[in-house]
Amino acid sequence: xxxxxxxxxxxxxxxxxxxxxxxxxxxxxxxxxxxxxxxxxxxxxxxxxxxxxxxxxxxxxxxxxxxxxxxxxxxxxxxxxxxxxxxxxxxxxxxxxxxxxxxxxxxxxxxxxxxxxxxxxxxxxxxxxxxxxxxxxxxxxxxxxxxxxxxxxxxxxxxxxxxxxxxxxxxxxxxxxxxxxxxxxxxxxxxxxxxxxxxxxxxxxxxxxxxxxxxxxxxxxxxxxxxxx
Numbered sequence: 001x002x003x004x005x006x007x008x009x010x011x012x013x014x015x016x017x018x019x020x021x022x023x024x025x026x027x028x029x030x031x032x033x034x035x036x037x038x039x040x041x042x043x044x045x046x047x048x049x050x051x052x053x054x055x056x057x058x059x060x061x062x063x064x065x066x067x068x069x070x071x072x073x074x075x076x077x078x079x080x081x082x083x084x085x086x087x088x089x090x091x092x093x094x095x096x097x098x099x100x101x102x103x104x105x106x107x108x109x110x111x112x113x114x115x116x117x118x119x120x121x122x123x124x125x126x127x128x129x130x131x132x133x134x135x136x137x138x139x140x141x142x143x144x145x146x147x148x149x150x151x152x153x154x155x156x157x158x159x160x161x162x163x164x165x166x167x168x169x170x171x172x173x174x175x176x177x178x179x180x181x182x183x184x185x186x187x188x189x190x191x192x193x194x195x196x197x198x199x200x201x202x203x204x205x206x207x208x209x210x211x212x213x214x215x216x217x218x219x220x221x222x223x224x225x226x227x228x229x
Contacts, residue, residue: 001033009056010107015082015131016054018123027117032108042098042106043084049092051108053084058104059180063188064096073188075135076101076181078166085128087111102180146191154190155200159210163222175222183217 007028010016016024031054036042042053045064053060055077062083063073074096077083083098118125145154159177167175179186183197190197201217204210211221 003028006031006033006107010054013054013080015080015127016124018121018127019117023117023121027109027113030110030113034106034108036100036104036106038100038103040100042100042104043094044097045094047094049084049087049094050111051084052082052087052111052114053098054107054109055079055081055083056105056107058106059101060104060106061099061101061185062096063099071188073185075138076189082128082131085132087115101185142189142191151190151192151196152200152203155186155192155197156204156209158186158190159204159220159222167222170221173224176219177222178219180218 003025007024010024010028010031016027019027032051036058042060057079059079060077060083061073062075062077063071065071075083084094086095118128145157149157162177162179163175166179167177170176181189183194183201186192187194187197192200201210201212201220205212209223211223212219
């Protein structure tokens, strides 16, 4: 992909709205465009930090493994987002992995170039800081949810938040989400088990709060979103 094509795509990222044309042109020249298929890793734990990533299309799972080989899913990143931004530390080794959930198109931004942008453009630095703070807040909410809410409530909250953030409105008060995740991946994000996710989704379907087809479980229709959101 040539720099002019990259410029047009990168210009659409809200995160980059505070870059001037010269900065965006330089970014377009150094950014590496890449396609990564579902199930492939963009980087692994213990990899050396080399790039920041801007996700044009698709979704990416960020997580890490514990000492007992248990999996912790930290976040799911969707299109028009940045990830791998936790680079302002002394350690230059990745502490998480990034695995593609849905076929992805992304830009790799060299680490030194990104740091220079942050240091030279205060408004851009504020956007990056806001993103980091928002992700920390999201992790804190997950901890509180784990302590104070039941497994069923955590799963239902996940569905509602996904509908509000990523859903397609249908009719007056219904919303369709295509989350692209397995029951196991939802379980990791809601701190439950795969069996619990399957049971709760079945209960919500029987209560007519949601609807999904056994053939396409990744697509969930949320009924009366306004009354529960």
